[in-house]
Amino acid sequence: MLERLRVQTLVNGEEIEFLCEPRQSLLEALRDILKLTGTKEGCNDGNCGACSVILNGRLVDSCLVLAAEVQGATVETVEGLAGPTGLHPLQQSFLEQAALQCGICTPGFLMAAKALLDREPHPSEARVRLWLAGNLCRCTGYDKIVRAVLDAADKMEVARP
Amino acid sequence: MRSFEYVAPRVLSEALAAVAERGERARVLAGGTDILVQLRAGRRQVDRLVDVKAIPEVNELSYDPHRGLRLGAAVPCYRVYEQGSVAQAYPGLIDAVSLVGGTQIQGRASVGGNLCNAAPSGDTIPALIALGAVCIVASPATTREMPAEDFCTAPGRTVLQPGEMLVNLRIPPPARRSGAAYLRFIPRNEMDIAVVGVGASVVLDDARQRFVSARIALGAVAPTPLLVKAAGEALAGQDVSERSIEAAAAAAMAAARPITDMRGTVEQRRHLVGALTRRALRRAIQRASEE
Ligand SMILES: Cc1cc2nc3c(=O)[nH]c(=O)nc-3n(C[C@H](O)[C@H](O)[C@H](O)COP(=O)(O)OP(=O)(O)OC[C@H]3O[C@@H](n4cnc5c(N)ncnc54)[C@H](O)[C@@H]3O)c2cc1C
Ligand code: FES
Ligand code: FES
Numbered sequence: 001m002l003e004r005l006r007v008q009t010l011v012n013g014e015e016i017e018f019l020c021e022p023r024q025s026l027l028e029a030l031r032d033i034l035k036l037t038g039t040k041e042g043c044n045d046g047n048c049g050a051c052s053v054i055l056n057g058r059l060v061d062s063c064l065v066l067a068a069e070v071q072g073a074t075v076e077t078v079e080g081l082a083g084p085t086g087l088h089p090l091q092q093s094f095l096e097q098a099a100l101q102c103g104i105c106t107p108g109f110l111m112a113a114k115a116l117l118d119r120e121p122h123p124s125e126a127r128v129r130l131w132l133a134g135n136l137c138r139c140t141g142y143d144k145i146v147r148a149v150l151d152a153a154d155k156m157e158v159a160r161p
Numbered sequence: 162m163r164s165f166e167y168v169a170p171r172v173l174s175e176a177l178a179a180v181a182e183r184g185e186r187a188r189v190l191a192g193g194t195d196i197l198v199q200l201r202a203g204r205r206q207v208d209r210l211v212d213v214k215a216i217p218e219v220n221e222l223s224y225d226p227h228r229g230l231r232l233g234a235a236v237p238c239y240r241v242y243e244q245g246s247v248a249q250a251y252p253g254l255i256d257a258v259s260l261v262g263g264t265q266i267q268g269r270a271s272v273g274g275n276l277c278n279a280a281p282s283g284d285t286i287p288a289l290i291a292l293g294a295v296c297i298v299a300s301p302a303t304t305r306e307m308p309a310e311d312f313c314t315a316p317g318r319t320v321l322q323p324g325e326m327l328v329n330l331r332i333p334p335p336a337r338r339s340g341a342a343y344l345r346f347i348p349r350n351e352m353d354i355a356v357v358g359v360g361a362s363v364v365l366d367d368a369r370q371r372f373v374s375a376r377i378a379l380g381a382v383a384p385t386p387l388l389v390k391a392a393g394e395a396l397a398g399q400d401v402s403e404r405s406i407e408a409a410a411a412a413a414m415a416a417a418r419p420i421t422d423m424r425g426t427v428e429q430r431r432h433l434v435g436a437l438t439r440r441a442l443r444r445a446i447q448r449a450s451e452e
Contacts, residue, residue: 005167022167022210025197045198047352049265058239058268064197065269066190068167069212112264133351134263 009070011036012080020067027051029067030077038078038107042136049135052108052115053077059115061134078107081114089155090114090148099148101139109135113149121160122153162201169212173219173328177301179211181324189213189326191235192269194262195278211326218328219273224250230332232294234273241272251332252448253341253362257288260345263352273327279313280354282381286313287360288343290378290388294332300325310378310388338365338373340448342441345380346433355381356425357433359413361441365401365449372396375445377409377438382417382430389416392438401446410438 004019011034018033027044030036030053042050044063051062054076081088090113093099100106109132116123116131123131128149129142137145167190170176180187186208188196199205213219213235221233224246232241238258242248248255254272261270261284275285276296286309294309298321309330312319321327335341341362347353358380364373377392392412399405419430 003166021164023162023164023200044201046194046262046266049263052265055268059264060268061265064193064265066167066193066197066210066212068169069193069214071169115264130351131264134265 005068007067007071010074012077022068024067025063026065026067026070027062030062036077036079040104040107049112050105050108052111054111054115059112078110081110090152093148093152097144097148097151099140099144105135105137109145117153125150163206165207166209169215171215173216176211176213176216177299180326181301183209184323187211191271191274192237194266194270195274226334229334232272232330234327234329235271238267238270250335253292253343253360254288256343257285260284276312277319277327279317279319281316281384282355284345284355284358286386287358287378287380290386291341291360291362291376292332294330296330297328298325299328313385315384336364338369338449340445342444344437344441346437357381357430357437359437359441361445363445363449369450370401372399372401377413379413379417379434382419382434387416389413391416406439406442409442410435413438
C-alpha cells in the first residue's frame, strides 16, 4: 500500500495543498501534480539547473528536493516572476538581449538570476558567471545570458524609488 | 525511484529511533544532493529516509572563540560561509564549502552529508581533517566521538554502524598564529569532482618563523581522504622556508596512493599532490601571518 503524504505549502504566494508519494521530487510535484510546467526537467540529477526554484529564499534544484520536504515552506517558480503590470525586468532583458534560443534552460536561469539580484542588486560580471555555474545552456554560449542579467540589474536600479 | 517511507522527526531521540528501527534499510536525509541521486540511479535502496533538517542539534551552527565551532551535520554549505564569525575563524573550511557544486547545490549540500557519503574526493573532508575536526556519532543507546580522519573506511563506507548517525562536528578554536587552506584541482573552473584535493593547517611560533605544528590531508588519492602524519612531522619545529615546505610536499607525495581513472592518471595525481601541498601550505602560512 502506497502511503500518500499531504503537503501544505506556499507556491508563488498562494497557499497550496497536495498529495504526493514520499519518493516524488518537488520538480515532479510542480509539473505533474500542480501543473506548473514552467519549471523544466533536464538531467534530473542536480547538474543542469533547468529545474531551479527558490525554496525559502534559497536557490535549489527542485529535482534534488523531495516534495514532502516543502511542507510549510515557501516556493517561488518562474510562473510567479511576471507581475500584474507585465514581465519581470529579467524576463524583459532576456528577450531584448536574445538570451535564449530553444528556451529549456531559461526558467532555471531566470530563477537563478532572480535569487542573485534579490540578495546582490549590483553583481559584477564575474559574480554573475560564478553564481550561474550550476545552470547549463546548450544554445546561447552564456554570454547573452550574462549580459541580460547585468542589463536587468541596471533596469531594476533605475526603477528603484 | 523505488518507494520508501519519509519521516521528518523534530527531536534527536525520535530520529535515532527511526534510523535504528530499520537498520541498514534506513538512511538519513540531509541536503539530499548525494542520496537522492543515488536512489534515483538505483545505486542504493532504502525503505525509509529520515529527514534530519528539523532537529535543532543537527542544524546548529555556532562559533565561540573558546569552545570552537559546532557544526550540525545537516547545516548546508551556504550557512557556513555566510556566517561572518565562522568565515573569519575557519577560512580553510570556507575554501572547501564554497566550492562544493554550484549555487543550487550549496543551498542544500551539508558538510555532514559530504563526510557520511565518504567519497574519496569529498571536498570538505581534507579540510575537516586538517582542522582537527571531531565527529559526534549517536545511536539510541550511546554517543561516541572520533577524529574526522578515522570516519571514512572505504569509498562510500564509514565507521557508522546500522542505527547510528552523525549528530555534529566540533572543530577546535583556531590557535594563535594558525592558518589553514584547502585547494583542489579540477580541469574546469567550477562544478567538477576533485582530481586531487589538499587541506593544510599550520601553527606558527610568535615570530612567525617556525612551524609549531602542521596537518596535511589529501583527497581523491586513496580509497578514503588521508591524514599524512609524516608531512606534519616534517614541518613541526622547522623554519618556515621553501625547504621545509618541499619536505612536506615530498612526504605527501609518498603517502598518496592514487589510481588512474577518467579524471587523471597516477603520475598526474602524484604531481598534483606535491604542487597543491606546496600551495596550500603557502596560503595557510600567509593566513597565519596575517592573523
Ligand atoms: C551537481 C553536483 C555537484 C556536486 N559537487 C560536489 C563538489 O564539488 N564537491 C563535493 O565534495 N561534492 C559534490 N557533490 C556531492 C554532494 O553535493 C556532497 O557530497 C554533499 O556535501 C552531500 O551533502 P548532502 O547534505 O546533500 O547529503 P545527503 O545526500 O543528504 O546525504 C549523503 C549521504 O550521507 C548520509 N548522511 C547524511 N547525513 C547523515 C548523518 N547526519 N548521519 C548519518 N548519515 C548521514 C545519507 O544517508 C547519504 O547516504 C555534488 C553533487 C551534485 C549533485
Ligand atoms: S533537472 Fe534538476 S538540475 Fe537538471
Ligand atoms: S536556450 Fe537552449 S539550452 Fe539554453
